[in-house]
């Protein structure tokens with residue numbers, strides 16, 4: 001064909017000015033070939049790479065992911081029977097431990113009656129909506145809107161806030177992760193993912209502010225002497241500023257529908273802000289008349305030593321977004337909002353075939369029952385403290401550990417730096433340690449604004465002996481990293 005338009009290179013140039021298409025197939029196959037895994041696992045990985053898109057996240061979470069075939073509470077086993085301490089717990093979805101016997105029983109019993117009934121009312125669904133309204137912060141009447149993934153739910157939160165307020169702008173933080181659908185990608189600071197929406201990206205109507213990541217304060221200040229300058233910045237520059245497009249004070253015009261915030265930043269590498277941060281944002285939402293949406297998808301469900309992470313600051317959000325750990329490993333999400341926010345959608349306004357499906361709701365009711373019965377919020381606080389103290393001991397031995405995040409349940413991370421004064425991120429060594437941990441049987445997450453944070457996302461039910469083993473694997477990895 002003579003027409004240039006159909007030539008592959010022509011597309012590459014026009015559609016992707018910054019990079020040509022890269023064939024990752026060979027790269028991933030090579031990684032699998034050279035990985036020190038057992039034969040069965042490698043065989044399965046070869047088939048995985050051959051049959052699925054090279055965009056699979058597992059090759060970013062790990063250099064090469066293990067193929068887990070079985071898991072029990074805090075331990076996971078690959079196809080060759082190799083054991084791993086699970087400090088990932090399905091990225092916080094298996095918060096009460098993998099394959100909890102009561103969840104298995106509930107799923108099995110509910111499956112005999114009803115698995116799914118479209119987006120229609122069922123008994124577990126009605127009960128779960130009532131339960132979520134009761135157990136989330138806010139002494140006011142609430143309503144629930146179910147969905148399937150976290151991204152669905154944050155998107156619904158934004159839609160609800162815009163519809164209710166009649167305003168356009170959503171304020172979100174740098175470093176945030178709220179989902180990767182077309183409607184949520186603009187609130188998520190993952191350039192590497194966002195670029196795949198090119199040449200279309202729905203980032204109209206979003207505005208951004210720095211998170212209270214105090215170890216690397218965007219304003220070069222120190223907590224607490226900063227007096228929460230970051231909240232002040234939002235107020236003075238974004239809400240009051242004469243040049244701001246968000247609020248026109250004199251005319252009393254606000255274009256801000258809501259602010260969405262993770263009470264603790266998760267995918268950014270487990271960052272805990274001072275409690276005053278959320279309090280300050282709540283004050284802004286009250287003073288300037290926009291809604292406060294708190295995304296509890298990952299930090300919620302007991303992880304931080306409270307049932308909901310926002311409880312640490314004592315605020316009452318207008319909308320709370322829940323997902324991941326609420327259903328014991330089954331996909332289910334929801335928004336829980338002030339009643340009046342969800343009272344004005346016409347019955348045709350939304351539908352999703354699997355939203356609030358029966359099996360997920362039944363499992364979720366059981367999750368909250370187990371959390372209460374087994375006192376797992378308290379357990380998260382106690383075992384989290386034990387893990388945190390172990391990490392602080394490691395910091396004394398290895399100067400590469402610039403910062404230890406913890407003290408709030410099993411919400412834990414290490415930040416690695418080349419120099420404690422300059423805080424230059426030790427990216428290569430972080431990667432090295434993550435790979436070493438995997439090879440020695442510890443699943444964790446490599447993340448952070450600069451990919452120099454190791455985050456630990458264990459189940460609230462992780463045992464002391466697993467924590468000890470995890471710390472010992474980490475220590476050996478740090479010793480090896482010192483030699484490279």
Ligand code: PMP
Nearest residue numbers: 149150151177178179266297298
């Ligand atoms: N919000 C937060 C805080 C998350 O951590 C995630 C997932 N990492 C999401 C939203 C999106 O959830 P999902 O992957 O289920 O769409």
